[in-house]
Amino acid sequence: MDLFLQNVLNGLSAGSVYALIAIGLVLIYRSSGVLHFAHGSFAMLATFVAFELHQQGLGLVPAFLGAAAVAFVLGAGTFRLLLDRAREGGSHAVVMMTIALFMVVEGLAGATWGSDTKDFNHYFSEPGIVTVAEGVFLSEHNAWINVVTCALVLLLALFFRFTRVGIAMRAVFDNEVAAELMGVRVRRLHAVTWGIASVLAAVAGLLLVPKVFLDPSMMFAPLLKAFAAAVLGGLASIPGAILGGWLLGVIETLAGAYISTEFQASIAFLIIIAVLALRPEGLLGRRTVTKV
Amino acid sequence: MRRPDLVRDYAEDLSLFEDRRWMALAAFGLVGLVVFVAALAPDYAVYVTTRVALYVIAAIGLNLLMGYAGQISLGHAAFLAIGAYTHTILYTKGAPLLVGVLVGAIVAGAFGFLVGIPSLRLEGPYLAISTLGFQVAVDQLLGRWEALTGGRMGLPVPAPEIFVELSPRVYALLCIAIAALVIVATYNLTRSRIGRAFVAIRDNETAAEAMGVDLVIYKTMAFAISAAITGLAGALLVHLSDSINPSNFTLLDSIELLVMIMVGGLASILGSVLGATLLVTLNHTLTAFRDYQAVAIGTILILVILFEPMGLRGRWLRIKTYFKAWPF
Amino acid sequence: MSLLSAERLEVFYNRYVQVLRGVSIQLEPGQIVAVLGPNGAGKTTLIRTLMGMIDDQPERGEILLEGARIDRLDTSERVGRGLACVPEGREVFADLTVRENLLMGGWTAPRRDTDANLARVFEHFPRLEERIAQRAGTLSGGEQQMLAIGRALMSAPKVLLLDEPSLGLAPIVAKEIFTILAQLAERGIALLLVEQNAKRALELASYGYILESGRVVLAADTATLLADDDVQEFYLGAKQTESKKGYQRYKRRRRWA
Ligand SMILES: Nc1ncnc2c1ncn2[C@@H]1O[C@H](COP(=O)(O)OP(=O)(O)OP(=O)(O)O)[C@@H](O)[C@H]1O
Numbered sequence: 039m040d041l042f043l044q045n046v047l048n049g050l051s052a053g054s055v056y057a058l059i060a061i062g063l064v065l066i067y068r069s070s071g072v073l074h075f076a077h078g079s080f081a082m083l084a085t086f087v088a089f090e091l092h093q094q095g096l097g098l099v100p101a102f103l104g105a106a107a108v109a110f111v112l113g114a115g116t117f118r119l120l121l122d123r124a125r126e127g128g129s130h131a132v133v134m135m136t137i138a139l140f141m142v143v144e145g146l147a148g149a150t151w152g153s154d155t156k157d158f159n160h161y162f163s164e165p166g167i168v169t170v171a172e173g174v175f176l177s178e179h180n181a182w183i184n185v186v187t188c189a190l191v192l193l194l195a196l197f198f199r200f201t202r203v204g205i206a207m208r209a210v211f212d213n214e215v216a217a218e219l220m221g222v223r224v225r226r227l228h229a230v231t232w233g234i235a236s237v238l239a240a241v242a243g244l245l246l247v248p249k250v251f252l253d254p255s256m257m258f259a260p261l262l263k264a265f266a267a268a269v270l271g272g273l274a275s276i277p278g279a280i281l282g283g284w285l286l287g288v289i290e291t292l293a294g295a296y297i298s299t300e301f302q303a304s305i306a307f308l309i310i311i312a313v314l315a316l317r318p319e320g321l322l323g324r325r326t327v328t329k330v
Numbered sequence: 331m332r333r334p335d336l337v338r339d340y341a342e343d344l345s346l347f348e349d350r351r352w353m354a355l356a357a358f359g360l361v362g363l364v365v366f367v368a369a370l371a372p373d374y375a376v377y378v379t380t381r382v383a384l385y386v387i388a389a390i391g392l393n394l395l396m397g398y399a400g401q402i403s404l405g406h407a408a409f410l411a412i413g414a415y416t417h418t419i420l421y422t423k424g425a426p427l428l429v430g431v432l433v434g435a436i437v438a439g440a441f442g443f444l445v446g447i448p449s450l451r452l453e454g455p456y457l458a459i460s461t462l463g464f465q466v467a468v469d470q471l472l473g474r475w476e477a478l479t480g481g482r483m484g485l486p487v488p489a490p491e492i493f494v495e496l497s498p499r500v501y502a503l504l505c506i507a508i509a510a511l512v513i514v515a516t517y518n519l520t521r522s523r524i525g526r527a528f529v530a531i532r533d534n535e536t537a538a539e540a541m542g543v544d545l546v547i548y549k550t551m552a553f554a555i556s557a558a559i560t561g562l563a564g565a566l567l568v569h570l571s572d573s574i575n576p577s578n579f580t581l582l583d584s585i586e587l588l589v590m591i592m593v594g595g596l597a598s599i600l601g602s603v604l605g606a607t608l609l610v611t612l613n614h615t616l617t618a619f620r621d622y623q624a625v626a627i628g629t630i631l632i633l634v635i636l637f638e639p640m641g642l643r644g645r646w647l648r649i650k651t652y653f654k655a656w657p658f
Numbered sequence: 659m660s661l662l663s664a665e666r667l668e669v670f671y672n673r674y675v676q677v678l679r680g681v682s683i684q685l686e687p688g689q690i691v692a693v694l695g696p697n698g699a700g701k702t703t704l705i706r707t708l709m710g711m712i713d714d715q716p717e718r719g720e721i722l723l724e725g726a727r728i729d730r731l732d733t734s735e736r737v738g739r740g741l742a743c744v745p746e747g748r749e750v751f752a753d754l755t756v757r758e759n760l761l762m763g764g765w766t767a768p769r770r771d772t773d774a775n776l777a778r779v780f781e782h783f784p785r786l787e788e789r790i791a792q793r794a795g796t797l798s799g800g801e802q803q804m805l806a807i808g809r810a811l812m813s814a815p816k817v818l819l820l821d822e823p824s825l826g827l828a829p830i831v832a833k834e835i836f837t838i839l840a841q842l843a844e845r846g847i848a849l850l851l852v853e854q855n856a857k858r859a860l861e862l863a864s865y866g867y868i869l870e871s872g873r874v875v876l877a878a879d880t881a882t883l884l885a886d887d888d889v890q891e892f893y894l895g896a897k898q899t900e901s902k903k904g905y906q907r908y909k910r911r912r913r914w915a
């Protein structure tokens with residue numbers, strides 16, 4: 039039983055990272071209808087930026103802040119310069135644009151930093167152990183992951199509930215034309231949404247990097263799982279994405295413990311396909327009717 | 331001021347543009363290519379030409395699905411893989427080459443049919459994710475199912491043989507012939523009832539259904555035909571080296587196929603040919619810049635989407651119009 | 659100088675479909691002006707053009723607010739200068755609460771005015787205050803219409819453009835809404851009222867335009883319009899006297915159809 043709890047807890051920690059990435063995917067999809075395949079690449083780039091800044095002698099906190107700023111500008115700028123125009127070319131053009139970005143960013147990162155892996159250990163990877171209950175432990179790193187994720191989720195909830203910009207973002211998700219009629223500059227708001235989403239992804243990258251190695255493809259598998267999490271939640275629901283992330287993390291860890299660790303990525307996609315087949319609107323989603 | 335000669339009717343206008351001249355040009359090009367491959371080309375050029383021919387087939391397969399029927403697939407390299415592995419296994423066990431290739435295409439088509447089923451309920455973004463999932467799952471399965479696929483090490487591929495062993499030159503000619511067949515066949519398909527049904531689904535699914543296009547049949551058919559054509563290319567690809575392994579058929583290869591048809595032009599056979607030719611050639615000439623290959627391809631794609639949404643074919647049409655109206 | 663005036667507006671959709679063919683209208687402070695016309699006449703298009711919601715339009719013509727050209731400003735700036743809109747079909751933010759909907763209406767207004775604006779809206783629509791925390795999507799149709807009007811009022815507009823505010827409402831609710839519109843005009847807000855319910859609109863308004871196929875075919879004060887035979891027949895549904903010959907009817911219908 040304790041072992042089971044232990045696995046669930048570890049699964050939640052893994053799932054937190056997926057959730058952070060998935061929230062960004064959902065934000066971007068809801069605001070601008072873009073499925074962002076370069077989302078993980080942006081996170082990877084931001085993590086490299088933090089690493090480089092730290093190498094240059096900057097403290098970890100300023101390095102992290104610098105990475106977050108870069109992520110924000112990258113996300114917002116991408117929407118303004120590239121995606122907004124690609125949207126005019128239809129849905130294929132949009133998907134291909136983010137795929138092209140994925141290739142460019144990962145390619146450039148590979149050319150700049152090489153594909154040999156680097157270690158990037160920081161605060162969160164202190165080797166300590168936190169006792170959660172008798173016989174159930176959490177590594178200090180996983181504890182950090184969960185705390186940071188929960189704090190960000192809470193912050194985001196407050197932001198969307200109580201700030202002007204947050205409410206306006208929800209209004210835009212809800213009815214873009216009406217929001218424009220109220221005088222909201224919708225495109226600017228989309229860009230901010232992209233920026234916030236990219237910052238969340240950057241945090242996910244920074245949280246994850248001590249567990250994996252720092253290399254250009256470090257965010258690829260997590261991105262795939264975040265897609266699975268987002269679909270689990272219905273692709274348009276932020277609570278759904280969080281729940282989906284945690285669920286996926288737990289299922290994956292349990293499957294790894296009791297069945298096989300070999301097919302983890304396939305398990306994620308089996309889940310996606312099952313959800314899509316049985317409940318395309320996601321676990322929490324509401325069915326929407328598309329008008330002709 | 332002089333005006334260009336009046337074109338008297340629409341058919342004449344089209345004939346200037348399309349069919350007859352263009353067919354003559356294509357036939358001429360084909361003969362040139364055959365002579366080049368058969369006699370003149372150095373070995374490496376023969377190899378590259380064969381790859382071009384095969385990727386033309388694969389790109390046409392994907393374009394049929396995405397350009398004509400409007401369904402996105404991020405997993406077409408998986409169909410390449412299915413065709414390749416099926417053929418390799420059969421061929422190793424002694425099946426004749428063309429039989430193995432044909433069965434490879436059919437098995438890929440069957441998988442295409444299966445992947446197409448969820449497309450009946452899913453729209454754009456979900457389909458992108460589920461085909462991506464298919465790609466990743468096939469990739470993992472090929473790597474793990476060692477008894478069948480040889481795992482990450484892959485499988486050895488015996489030399490191509492139809493009664494006698496085929497030299498690379500002869501094999502190249504075979505591939506070019508098959509590519510030409512596929513071009514003619516898909517060209518006719520797109521002008522048939524089926525092709526029109528695909529386009530109707532792409533342009534407005536609900537309206538197409540209301541007009542009597544059976545979505546269940548035509549959508550799964552689009553997936554199956556597309557996957558079979560791509561599987562055919564996959565099966566023929568194996569003989570370009572002496573072994574295959576999963577790293578030949580990754581997500582990046584799927585993306586490369588997508589780039590080919592985006593750069594060439596969606597919903598265009600000519601576009602698929604141009605896109606595949608350009609990309610394969612780039613791959614084999616930019617080897618010195620290996621590190622920047624993905625960057626270059628991605629950049630091209632971005633520029634195409636921003637400035638020439640119709641791809642190379644759009645450019646080509648514009649150039650043709652320019653010459654037609656010359657000197658104005 | 660009028661508060662809002664549009665001069666010879668010409669508007670195209672997709673570059674070649676012309677929907678407005680030289681429409682001119684005037685609006686004074688505190689005035690209610692009705693715009694009537696059959697389906698597809700271009701009434702909604704007129705409102706969308708005034709709000710700057712159609713990219714790169716009007717093709718020709720000018721829009722002036724307090725004497726200043728606004729036709730090349732974006733929607734946000736027009737709202738900031740005192741234009742507000744209650745769109746066709748209400749278009750409230752269904753997932754947001756009533757309060758959040760109202761806050762969105764005040765997006766361009768100074769933040770220190772928010773409370774005063776809220777109070778003013780609640781004065782007109784006490785029912786919204788009762789339902790302040792309710793999700794707008796769960797409001798009744800009449801309440802949603804009130805919310806849409808209240809939301810537009812949150813920017814303290816000088817001109818309010820209303821696109822069929824009584825659409826789909828029970829007569830008694832529509833009447834309630836029209837009473838409130840009259841109160842708004844008394845407070846000096848100019849109202850441009852697009853309506854299918856011609857009778858009620860003409861009773862409320864002091865001036866009216868009749869729009870057909872993108873042209874103003876008749877413009878007069880409402881007393882004149884109410885007395886006009888054609889308006890009576892085609893908008894108020896009055897029965898014609900026997901003496902009218904079929905031939906005349908046909909000719910007249912051509913002008914209106
Ligand atoms: N986005 C658009 N693209 C192309 N044509 C449009 C568009 N919107 C409206 N139209 C056309 O413009 C014309 C005027 O439409 P509009 O909505 O302004 O009419 P309306 O007077 O508001 O009609 P109703 O009384 O039915 O609301 C119609 O013929 C309509 O088909």
Ligand SMILES: [Mg+2]
Pocket residue numbers: 701702703746821
């Ligand atoms: Mg209308």
